[in-house]
Structures are given as C-alpha cells and as structure tokens.
Amino acid sequence: MVEFSYNSKPILSMALSRFSLLPLIHIALFTTLCFAADPSVSYEFRLSYITASPLGVPQQVIAVNGEFPGPIINATTNYVVIVNVWNDLDENLLMTWPGIQMRRDSWQDGVRGTNCPIPPKENFTYNFQVKDQIGSFFYFPSLNLQRASGGFGSFIINNREIIPIPFSQPDGDIILLIGDWYTQNHTALRTALDSGKDLGMPDGVLINGKGPYRYNTTLVPDGIEYETIQVDPGKTYRLRVHNVGTSTSLNFRIQGHNLLLVETEGYYTSQQNYTNFDIHVGQSYSFLVTMDQNATSDYYIVASARFVNESLWQRVIGVAVLHYSNSKGPVSGPLPEAPSDVYNQWAAMTQPRSIKQNTTASGARPNPQGSFHYGQINITETYVLRSLPPVTIDGKQRATVNDISFVNPDTPIRLADLHKVKGAYKLDFPNMPLNRPPKMDISVINATYKGFIQVILQNNDTKMLSFHMDGYSFFVVGMDWGVWTEDKKSSYNNWDAISRSTVEVYPGGWTAVLVSLDNVGIWNLRVENLDRWYLGHETYMRIINPEENGATEMAPPDNVRYCGALQSLQKNSTHSSATSILAGKSVVFSSLLIALCSSFFIFG
Ligand SMILES: *[C@@H]1O[C@H](CO)[C@@H](O)[C@H](O)[C@H]1NC(C)=O
Numbered sequence: 001m002v003e004f005s006y007n008s009k010p011i012l013s014m015a016l017s018r019f020s021l022l023p024l025i026h027i028a029l030f031t032t033l034c035f036a037a038d039p040s041v042s043y044e045f046r047l048s049y050i051t052a053s054p055l056g057v058p059q060q061v062i063a064v065n066g067e068f069p070g071p072i073i074n075a076t077t078n079y080v081v082i083v084n085v086w087n088d089l090d091e092n093l094l095m096t097w098p099g100i101q102m103r104r105d106s107w108q109d110g111v112r113g114t115n116c117p118i119p120p121k122e123n124f125t126y127n128f129q130v131k132d133q134i135g136s137f138f139y140f141p142s143l144n145l146q147r148a149s150g151g152f153g154s155f156i157i158n159n160r161e162i163i164p165i166p167f168s169q170p171d172g173d174i175i176l177l178i179g180d181w182y183t184q185n186h187t188a189l190r191t192a193l194d195s196g197k198d199l200g201m202p203d204g205v206l207i208n209g210k211g212p213y214r215y216n217t218t219l220v221p222d223g224i225e226y227e228t229i230q231v232d233p234g235k236t237y238r239l240r241v242h243n244v245g246t247s248t249s250l251n252f253r254i255q256g257h258n259l260l261l262v263e264t265e266g267y268y269t270s271q272q273n274y275t276n277f278d279i280h281v282g283q284s285y286s287f288l289v290t291m292d293q294n295a296t297s298d299y300y301i302v303a304s305a306r307f308v309n310e311s312l313w314q315r316v317i318g319v320a321v322l323h324y325s326n327s328k329g330p331v332s333g334p335l336p337e338a339p340s341d342v343y344n345q346w347a348a349m350t351q352p353r354s355i356k357q358n359t360t361a362s363g364a365r366p367n368p369q370g371s372f373h374y375g376q377i378n379i380t381e382t383y384v385l386r387s388l389p390p391v392t393i394d395g396k397q398r399a400t401v402n403d404i405s406f407v408n409p410d411t412p413i414r415l416a417d418l419h420k421v422k423g424a425y426k427l428d429f430p431n432m433p434l435n436r437p438p439k440m441d442i443s444v445i446n447a448t449y450k451g452f453i454q455v456i457l458q459n460n461d462t463k464m465l466s467f468h469m470d471g472y473s474f475f476v477v478g479m480d481w482g483v484w485t486e487d488k489k490s491s492y493n494n495w496d497a498i499s500r501s502t503v504e505v506y507p508g509g510w511t512a513v514l515v516s517l518d519n520v521g522i523w524n525l526r527v528e529n530l531d532r533w534y535l536g537h538e539t540y541m542r543i544i545n546p547e548e549n550g551a552t553e554m555a556p557p558d559n560v561r562y563c564g565a566l567q568s569l570q571k572n573s574t575h576s577s578a579t580s581i582l583a584g585k586s587v588v589f590s591s592l593l594i595a596l597c598s599s600f601f602i603f604g
Pocket residue numbers: 049060184185186187188
C-alpha cells in the first residue's frame with residue numbers, strides 16, 4: 001500500500017485533466033492501478049536515425065531519444081511498464097522485450113505474428129506488467145534486421161525490497177551491450193540476404209555503441225571513440241552483459257579479473273568464477289566483478305568473435321577500458337588471451353553445461369527457485385526442431401526449421417482468431433522433421449495449454465544458433481553433440497538446470513529444453529541470429545485454454561492496431577478517436593472506473 005499511494009495520485013489527477021483528449025491509454029493505467037495496485041514506470045521512446053561513426057565510418061544508426069544505445073528501462077518485480085514508442089524511421093517498427101513474460105498478454109510482445117506494425121510517423125503505447133520477474137534483459141526493434149542498426153537498450157527488473165538478492169548489494173551496476181557490427185546499415189544487409197548472399201564477416205564489435213580501444217595501431221584506426229568503465233579499487237560491481245549483435249557469438253573477458261556468474265535472464269545461478277565467458281546472440285548475463293587488482297595500469301575489457309577462425313576474424317573484436325580511480329596509466333600490451341579450445345569441441349561445451357540455477361535462492365517470489373520440481377513432471381509432448389543451412393525456395397534464399405520457412409501473417413494470429421479471419425495461418429507445424437521438400441508457409445505449432453513439453457533443438461546448420469522463446473522461460477536440461485535420440489533423456493539434469501529464455505545450440509549438436517505451457521497466447525519461437533531469423537527461421541506456438549474459450553487470455557488493449565484483413569478497423573492516427581462510437585463507450589467505462597478508483601482511494 002505504501003508503494004501504491006506515492007505513484008497513483010499524480011496519475012489520477014493527470015488522467016482527469018487530460019481525460020477528454022486521451023481516453024484510451026489511461027483506462028489501461030486505471031485498470032492496472034486500481035485492481036492490481038502495482039506501481040508503474042513510464043517512458044516515451046522516439047526511434048529515429050542519427051549519424052554515428054562507431055567504427056570510424058559515418059553511418060545511419062537507430063537511436064532511441066537521440067541516444068545510441070537507447071535508455072535503460074528500470075523496473076521492479078510486478079511493476080507496470082508503459083512505453084510509448086514513436087516511429088520516426090522511414091519503415092514499419094515494432095519493439096520487443098524478450099525474456100519479459102507478458103503473462104496472458106501476447107498483445108504487447110512486439111513481434112509481427114502477434115502485432116500489427118507501427119507505421120512511420122505513428123506511435124503505439126506498450127503497457128505490460130513484469131509479473132513475478134527479476135533480472136537482466138534488453139529490448140530491441142524486432143522487424144527486418146533493424147537491430148543490426150541499433151534501437152536496443154537494457155531492461156532491468158530489480159528484486160522487491162522484501163526479497164534479498166543472493167549476494168551482497170553490489171557497489172554499482174554497469175551495463176555492457178556487446179555485439180558484432182557492420183558499417184553497412186540494416187537495409188543494405190537485407191539487400192545482401194535477399195540476393196542470396198551471406199552477411200559475411202562483421203566489420204567489428206561494439207561495446208555500448210562504441211568501437212575498439214586502439215590496442216594495436218595496425219588493426220585499429222586512429223580516432224575511434226571507445227568505452228571507458230570507471231571504477232573504484234576494492235569495490236564490487238554487477239556487470240550486466242548482453243549480446244545485442246547480429247549473428248556472432250562473443251567471448252567476454254576482463255584482463256586480470258574474475259567474472260563471478262550470478263544471474264542469467266531472470267534466474268539466479270549457482271555462483272561460479274570464470275576467467276572468460278561465451279555470450280551468444282540475444283543472451284544476457286550478470287557477473288560480479290571485484291576490483292582487486294593493483295591498478296599499475298588500466299585493464300582491457302574484451303568481447304571477441306568465438307567459434308570462428310580467429311586469425312581471419314581479427315577485426316571482429318570489441319575492446320573497452322576498465323579504469324580504476326587510482327590507475328597509474330593507460331593500458332597497453334597484448335589483449336588477454338581468448339580460449340584456445342575452438343577446435344576442441346568437447347571442451348567448448350563444458351562452460352554452458354556448468355551453468356546451474358541456485359535452487360535455494362529466491363528470485364521474484366519468496367520461495368526458493370528450486371521449489372518447482374520440473375524434473376518430476378511427466379513430459380506430455382516432444383518437439384524436435386531441426387535447423388538446416390539456408391536453401392533456395394521459389395528462387396529465394398530462405399532458412400528453415402523442420403523444412404518450413406516461416407512467412408509472417410498479414411493479419412496477426414490472435415486478432416485473426418478473434419475476428420474469425422479465415423486462412424490467416426495454419427496450425428500444422430510438424431512435431432518432427434519430416435524430410436519433406438522445404439517450403440514457405442504461415443505454419444504455427446498447435447501447442448496444448450498446461451502441457452509440459454520437451455523441445456529438442458537440433459542444429460544441422462553450420463553455425464552456432466541461439467534460440468529464444470517469447471512468453472516463457474525454459475529449463476535447459478541437456479546439450480550434446482550428434483543427433484538427439486529418446487535415450488538421451490536419461491542424461492538430463494532433472495535437478496538444478498538453469499531456467500532462461502535464450503539458449504545456444506552448437507552446430508552438429510542439440511540442446512533439450514523443458515517448458516510448462518501455462519501462459520496462454522501466441523508466442524514466438526525463433527533464432528536470435530538476425531540473418532537466419534530474417535530468412536524465416538522461426539515459428540509461433542498457439543496456446544489457448546480450450547475450456548474457457550480464451551477467457552484466461554487478456555482482451556486486446558484499447559489501442560490495438562489493425563492491419564491485413566482487418567485494416568479497415570484501424571482508427572486514424574489523428575487523435576480524432578474521441579468522437580468515435582468506440583471511444584464514446586470508453587468514456588463511460590472510464591468514468592465508472594474513476595468512481596471505483598476514487599472510492600478505493602477513500603476507503604481502501
Ligand atoms: C542504408 O544504406 C543504403 C546503402 O548504403 C542507403 O542507400 C540508405 O539510404 C541507408 N538507409 C538509411 C536509413 O540510412
């Protein structure tokens with residue numbers, strides 16, 4: 001109740017005074033505030049192009065409010081997060097928030113299968129609750145390779161005060177957005193993929209939107225702005241490191257310092273030190289780093305391409321500087337060495353297998369993370385999703401899963417259901433690779449609500465892939481080389497597997513995840529490698545509660561956008577909506593809510 005009172009009153013008065021102009025958005029606010037009584041944070045995000053030269057070559061990058069990378073979203077468990085996203089680009093836009101579970105609310109997910117895009121010069125207000133969540137995530141624009149040009153930023157969900165974190169309060173929070181980078185923009189990269197090409201080697205690696213420190217005068221040109229992280233000796237910081245890049249796995253390390261892994265994508269891990277750590281595209285990790293060195297000089301922070309021929313990929317390396325306040329001088333000399341196991345595949349998988357959850361730590365809820373005994377639940381269904389290298393279908397380069405290359409529906413899937421649009425998509429995505437000729441299709445998984453499924457990600461492509469599932473986190477119970485078979489189940493970790501939402505799948509190997517399908521909605525399952533994703537390497541899971549006829553799912557928000565077969569329902573962007581019949585109804589509804597809210601404030 002204390003949390004409630006400081007936040008709700010200003011919003012109430014604001015809503016009353018501006019009510020006639022902006023009815024729709026405030027209803028959503030009221031509903032959440034009145035009935036859930038949870039505080040909120042609001043942001044205005046304006047996405048536009050700015051000119052930047054992170055690698056010394058001027059190019060158009062996507063900025064949020066003029067910043068590249070974008071601002072931090074900083075929330076706490078159960079907060080309502082409101083982000084009004086304005087599209088000042090010259091093409092359609094959707095913002096997505098991977099790892100945020102959007103309980104029963106795929107309307108806010110910001111991917112093309114569930115949302116109509118925001119056209120240029122228009123906006124959309126996302127409004128969702130970070131229910132029962134903690135941890136480190138990032139947001140980005142989901143359409144058409146836009147993330148390759150920027151638009152990303154960090155998304156933090158703090159523990160509530162009543163639930164202590166499973167380590168001492170760090171002396172500071174440091175965000176590091178690392179990612180491969182091309183000096184060509186996303187439209188040029190799209191053109192390359194459309195014409196059947198590979199993206200090729202990136203031009204570099206950025207750390208927080210900046211190019212490498214000039215550690216070698218031959219390899220790094222002069223005049224590049226690099227990132228410097230300022231720290232105090234003896235202190236311990238929480239580093240939140242995210243691979244926001246296009247398609248390259250990166251090895252992250254700090255010269256002379258241990259990385260104590262403590263959290264990944266919303267779960268506290270069993271704490272363990274590493275000298276370097278592989279972070280695959282789309283993944284997020286928190287490390288505690290203690291400034292326990294003697295500061296005879298600054299130290300290198302490195303993010304280098306992983307699982308490639310490093311003598312060829314020398315330029316694909318991000319270098320920032322760790323600067324102690326008592327440092328005696330700049331850093332020089334060779335970078336800390338990368339792991340040398342690239343061609344020893346058996347050793348390379350040791351690290352991901354060592355990531356376990358801390359079963360006794362509490363996360364978003366007071367009970368220990370390990371109190372959900374996933375290992376004792378019977379598996380109701382198995383999906384084997386096999387990735388192959390890109391193929392040519394109908395003269396186009398496409399990527400496939402189970403021989404299907406996904407095509408986005410014109411009409412978002414759940415909207416099509418609610419408005420009985422026929423033939424918008426098919427519910428026939430196969431549970432197994434069927435060795436059929438590859439085809440392009442709007443083919444979706446017919447998943448069963450409350451099922452407990454196993455998904456085997458079988459990578460028969462030639463590169464490392466990261467898989468992500470929206471709306472859920474899953475238990476990573478197994479990972480190995482070769483082809484998965486039923487008997488591999490006996491090797492699963494049924495006790496302390498990490499739960500997360502983005503997992504790597506080694507080329508020539510498989511990763512097994514278990515998921516409890518308790519969140520109704522339409523949820524995207526995709527690779528985070530932007531080239532493969534763009535070429536169709538994704539699908540959706542449709543999870544509907546058959547008994548309640550969809551009643552467990554949230555209704556579409558009042559500001560829902562329409563497109564495709566439902567384009568005629570889309571209201572004009574000119575805010576003339578107050579005069580429409582629908583908005584008229586909203587006014588009555590809102591007045592009622594105000595009455596309810598007021599009495600709640602008075603008597604509650
Ligand atoms: C992207 O690059 C292409 C080719 O260099 C250029 O024609 C186009 O204007 C650029 N787009 C943006 C948005 O900067």
